[in-house]
Amino acid sequence: MNGRYVGYLAGDDPLHGFLSRIIRDLMEVREAHPAFRVFRLSGSNVVYAYQEKFSGTRIICKFYGPRFTDLDKAAWMARQEYEGLETLRRYNLIGSPHHVIRPLGFSRDINGVLAVEYYAGEEFSQAIARATQHRDDRHLYRRLTALASFLAAQHDRTANGTAVDFGTDCAYLDTVTGRLRRARRIGSDDADELARLRDRWRERPLMWQDQQVWLHGDATPANFLFGDGMDVAAIDLERMKRGDRMFDVGRVAGELQHAFMRDSGDRHRADPFIGHFLREYSRHFPDRQGMFESVTARAPYYMALNLLRIARNDYIDRDYGGRLTSQAKRLLRAA
Numbered sequence: 001m002n003g004r005y006v007g008y009l010a011g012d013d014p015l016h017g018f019l020s021r022i023i024r025d026l027m028e029v030r031e032a033h034p035a036f037r038v039f040r041l042s043g044s045n046v047v048y049a050y051q052e053k054f055s056g057t058r059i060i061c062k063f064y065g066p067r068f069t070d071l072d073k074a075a076w077m078a079r080q081e082y083e084g085l086e087t088l089r090r091y092n093l094i095g096s097p098h099h100v101i102r103p104l105g106f107s108r109d110i111n112g113v114l115a116v117e118y119y120a121g122e123e124f125s126q127a128i129a130r131a132t133q134h135r136d137d138r139h140l141y142r143r144l145t146a147l148a149s150f151l152a153a154q155h156d157r158t159a160n161g162t163a164v165d166f167g168t169d170c171a172y173l174d175t176v177t178g179r180l181r182r183a184r185r186i187g188s189d190d191a192d193e194l195a196r197l198r199d200r201w202r203e204r205p206l207m208w209q210d211q212q213v214w215l216h217g218d219a220t221p222a223n224f225l226f227g228d229g230m231d232v233a234a235i236d237l238e239r240m241k242r243g244d245r246m247f248d249v250g251r252v253a254g255e256l257q258h259a260f261m262r263d264s265g266d267r268h269r270a271d272p273f274i275g276h277f278l279r280e281y282s283r284h285f286p287d288r289q290g291m292f293e294s295v296t297a298r299a300p301y302y303m304a305l306n307l308l309r310i311a312r313n314d315y316i317d318r319d320y321g322g323r324l325t326s327q328a329k330r331l332l333r334a335a
Contacts, residue, residue, distance in 0.1 A: 003039030003049050011035075014110050019050055019059060022104045022115055029055045049118060058118035059104060062236075065111030074112025077238060081114055082106050084240035088214060091157040097230040098150050100237070119233045121225030128221055128256065131273070132263035141276055143226055147252065148280035150232040151219070155245045156284065158214035164244040166207040173198050173305055179312045185321050190329075194308075197332035201301050204335060206294065212242045219248040221255055249281060249295055250302020257303060258310055258324065267327060274299075301335070304328035 009016050019036055023029040035053040046063040062081075064074035085103040093100045104115040124143065131140035177194050180186045186194075201207055216223065217239030225233045253274045260270035278299065282292035304327075310316060311324040 003041040006038050006040050008053075009036040009038050009050065014107075015061070015113065018105065018107055018110055018113070019052075019061075019115070022059060023052055023055070023057050026104055027057055029057050031055055060116050060118050062114045062116070063111045064114065068112070071108055071112055075106070075108035078106040078108075078112050078114040081236075081238040081240075084237040085116070088154065088158075088234070088237065088240070091154070091214075093154060093157075093234075096227070097146070097232065098153050099227075099231065099233040101233055101235050116235070119225050119227075119235070121227045121231070121233060123222060124224040124226070125221035127226065128259045129263070132259050132269075137273075140273060144273060144277045145280045146226060146230045146232050147224055148277050149230060149284060150224070150234070151216075151245075151248055151252075152281050152284035154216070154234075155213040155248070159211050160213070160242070162212045162242075163208065164210050164212055166202065166244065169244060169247065169302070169305070170198050170202050173308070176305065176308045176312060180308065180325070183312060185311060185318065186325055190325065193329065194332070197329065197335065200335040201332065206297055207301070210244055210246075210294070213245050215241055215243045215245070215248050217241050217243075217247070219251040219255075221259070244298075244302075246295060246298045246302045249278070250299050251306045252277060253299050254303035254306030254310075257327070258307060261323065261327065262320065300331040304331040307331070 009019070016034075016036065020034050023031070023034060029052065031052065031054050034055075036050040037053060039049040039051070041047040041049055041060070046066045048061050048063075049058060050061060051058045062078075064077045065071060068074045068077070082103040082105075085100055088100040089102070099119070101119055102117040104117060106112075106114045122143075124147065127140050127143040130136035173194065177186070177191050181188075181191050216234055216237060218236060223234065223236045225235060227233065256273050256277070257267055257270040261267045278295050279292060282288045282295060285291040307324045307328040311321040311328070316324070
């Protein structure tokens with residue numbers, strides 16, 4: 001079990017009853033007096049793992065309450081993610097090789113908690129680090145092949161025939177740019193240039209011609225787990241939405257570039273992996289060459305969007321944030 005062990009869950013804690021009902025009613029664990037070990041996990045939310053002592057059954061709990069002063073808002077967010085997980089699972093994204101984790105329950109009154117199944121696997125971030133820090137390129141290529149297959153299946157099965165609204169993704173770039181300005185990560189000249197580059201992309205017909213799919217919405221290295229072979233599981237779907245497949249595909253590509261820039265200082269080292277990922281994604285569609293040309297042409301915008309999103313974070317130092325912004329501009333000038 002990953003995470004820091006912090007003790008046992010008290011028997012009179014409301015969460016104890018909540019978890020006991022889940023393991024009894026949904027997981028068919030018949031323990032008269034269950035006891036739960038508690039492990040603190042890392043993440044943007046308060047996330048814990050609970051392991052029932054006697055059966056070994058494990059559950060992940062994500063608490064929305066600490067993010068909001070309003071418990072109703074926290075409960076709404078927990079319900080949204082619960083329903084998002086259920087929605088994607090209805091597209092037969094269950095089991096091997098493509099799996100969306102199973103939601104097990106949520107509760108407003110227990111700090112806006114969402115309970116989901118535990119999935120044992122390697123984080124995408126770990127696979128990336130094996131390449132950026134230890135030159136284990138072959139391992140990352142294998143993982144990218146599996147992830148491309150997962151995302152292609154998700155997008156293909158959930159396409160609805162409605163045209164994408166690229167204006168939404170232009171507005172998101174404006175939002176990110178505004179946050180960078182307020183944080184004094186970029187100046188007015190930078191913001192003006194980004195707006196001009198955005199408009200050049202807005203004028204490209206190709207950016208409006210795909211159809212909407214269900215997106216993961218936060219396709220970052222922490223949110224995919226790899227099992228055996230081609231097995232991939234998606235977790236953390238709180239930002240799931242309808243939109244352009246490139247929002248997911250481009251985010252993965254952007255995360256790869258960021259990882260190599262950060263760990264090796266060489267943005268070009270990411271290029272073979274990005275190309276491999278885009279080719280592997282495209283080959284799952286009838287017109288694989290047409291799909292490859294489409295995703296390759298659109299990827300720079302979404303990669304840039306992701307680099308700018310990363311640059312706004314407080315944990316990014318200003319020098320590296322400047323490098324991310326410069327690379328984002330370089331990508332956007334490809335229009």
